[in-house]
Amino acid sequence: MTKPPVAVLLLAATLSQASTKAAETPEQQAAAAAVGREIFQDTRFSNPVGQSCMSCHVPQSAFADSKALSTGAVHGREGRRNATSLMYAALIPNFSQEDILEETGEQIWVWQGGLFQDGSSRTLYEQVKRPFFDHAEMNVCSPADLAAKLRAAPYARRLRGDLSDEDWANDGNVNQRCYRALVEFLKEPMFRPFDARIDDYLAGSPDALSEAEKRGLEIFKTKAKCADCHLLIPGAWPKPLLSDYGYDNLGAPSHGPKDPGLGGHTGVAEEMGRFRAPTLRNVSLTAPYLHNGSIATLREVVEFYNKRDEEPGRWGKTDFPETVNHEDSGKLGLTDQEIDDLVALMDAFTDRSLLEMRKANAPFPVAPSATPDSWKMRAYFPDWNHAVPPLPPLPARPYPPTPPYHSPNETP
Ligand code: HEC
Ligand code: HEC
8 A cells, every 4th residue: 555645644643632542642652552561461450360461462472372262360261262463463454344346246345354353343442441351351340440450550650641630530531541551552563573584575585485485475376375365465554464354264173162253243144154364474373273273283274275175074063164165265286295385484474573582582572673663653553543434234133142252241
């Protein structure tokens, strides 16, 4: 995408001044991000205490969880999905519909973006509230409980900023500052370094990839069709994110309770079992794979794409067989060598700053110094104008409503 015109940048600045969610100046944005960093690691919120965001989003695993399903603060409670990497999460577009022109000339509308693998949070701001109150995650009793703990935190003064006594006494305001701080933290350069070997290669350094990886890249773009969904070209962000953030049902092996994904909240029959395509950035560090952690290694994921339909016995049952995408996957006819090359290629998607952090045993990665700060990139972030895309009218639900994954008492 080309740079947004100046008018758009000005509008972004005006709107963010008017919004309580946004950080208003570069200094306020940086201060909010710094407080967000502390909240992210704070284990005092959960009930019982001891769990923070970082318990499930582990920096060493590219801020994902090496457990297939994360365990909650309450002993014995388990979520139903694999924790995603938080690298590049602040760049995921808001949940919206996009019109696509099919080869047949037919215009169709498809869902795109949104947070959580089913897109059930329309924006990142909406998303960061949920882990606090989810009974299978941090299990905070109430918004009042969260606000009380924030007021007692060592960083409370910085969180409060310029809020008056009256505003600081209001739980909603205090919690809003916390959510905003987390959003600003997740926008920090360390979560978007774009310093993997694939970036060097795409920027014109042919030696950045090995011969096997170059062969893998060719297959990724052609025979295996991976790049149709895991895009190598920039979209709304000026660098490639290796995802189109569209929704598909790959037929992941069943694991845990039946999970309707996108269809669970849109109620559309064809959308049952569909999940958002993830970025493949840092995918070598985020095993196990798929929304339910049902596949252990990258080689097996590629074998699954290659022969899902030819070896159904190997993969077992899937939750929604009737909506599986058989057009783009399941019978690719890849040779063993081609599979090896694809797996090799995915290693080139790992950010150097994460590898360096792991080597140095450092707590967090450090992005290359040339990475632009959040203020400079403000018009590119999905939250730049805080506009939540309107939802079109949804059809009547053909399936009985599914129990909510997240707690019903998640008041903002
Ligand atoms: C008990 C483990 C656990 C804790 C604690 C936790 N998360 Fe998560 N997180 C998950 C899981 C599992 C998912 C994927 C759920 C899904 O897709 O439905 C997730 C998803 C996310 C996503 C969405 C990423 C995407 O690709 O859509 C964000 C952002 C996120 N978490 C941020 C946080 C923040 C911020 C905190 C702390 C306030 C936190 N998480 C605490 C397990 C956890
Ligand atoms: C039609 C779109 C589409 C195509 C084509 C596609 N993918 Fe995916 N990919 C997805 C979706 C959707 C998911 C998430 C599915 C789920 O969690 O159930 C996914 C998940 C993955 C994952 C797991 C990532 C994680 O963090 O769990 C890997 C690895 C992957 N794809 C690699 C590939 C490779 C390699 C190819 C080419 C052989 C490919 N994909 C082709 C849409 C696609």
